[in-house]
Amino acid sequence: MIVRYHTSAGKRIAVYPLSAFETRSFGSPLVDFKQPTISGTPQGYTVYGSYMYYLTGDAYPGDGTPTGDGNSYVTSIDINTGTVKQGPVLTKAGSTLHYREPEGLAIYRTDAGEARLFIGFATGVEGDRRSSICYKNALV
Numbered sequence: 092m093i094v095r096y097h098t099s100a101g102k103r104i105a106v107y108p109l110s111a112f113e114t115r116s117f118g119s120p121l122v123d124f125k126q127p128t129i130s131g132t133p134q135g136y137t138v139y140g141s142y143m144y145y146l147t148g149d150a151y152p153g154d155g156t157p158t159g160d161g162n163s164y165v166t167s168i169d170i171n172t173g174t175v176k177q178g179p180v181l182t183k184a185g186s187t188l189h190y191r192e193p194e195g196l197a198i199y200r201t202d203a204g205e206a207r208l209f210i211g212f213a214t215g216v217e218g219d220r221r222s223s224i225c226y227k228n229a230l231v
Contacts, residue, residue: 093138093170095126102126106138106170124173129166131179135195135211139230142176143168144208150192160186163193165210167230184225188214191223199226206230 092112094105105120131147138144148163164179185191192213199207207226215221 093136093143095136100125104143104168104170104173122170122173124170127168127173127175129175129179131162131164134163134193137196137198137208138170139198139206139208141169141171142230143170144196144198144230146193146196146210147179148193150213151190156189161191163191163210163212165196165208165227182210182227184210184227185212185214185223188212188223190214190216190220194222 092107092109096103096105103123104126105123107117107120111117129145129147132149133147135146136143145166145168148161151161160181160183163182165182166178167176169176193210194213195211197209199209201207205228207228208230209224209226212223213220214223
């Protein structure tokens with residue numbers, strides 16, 4: 092389980108075994124490090140293996156009509172060192188959607204064993220927002 096939290100010294104990341112949440116024993120995370128500097132509006136994060144995936148970005152400006160490639164970026168962080176491994180990398184997932192605001196990340200493993208990084212976006216016109224889920228299957 093990965094947790095992003097705030098201290099007086101700034102944002103930090105901690106990774107715990109799932110058993111810590113089952114027993115409510117949070118004294119000894121597997122790792123705990125200062126969040127690396129990543130520009131952009133934070134929108135979500137997840138962990139898979141030795142990497143944290145971190146999503147930043149904003150909605151398309153104005154009426155939500157696609158303009159350029161947007162500014163949704165995914166960054167991978169090595170949780171053993173706390174350093175950026177790759178990125179930020181622009182993702183064009185869902186780039187043709189009318190209104191597109193990144194909202195979160197999740198890892199999914201198919202029955203065949205393929206790992207997929209799901210990226211969630213708020214989509215649609217104001218007053219009738221929907222969610223769209225796209226995925227990447229090439230991970231660090």
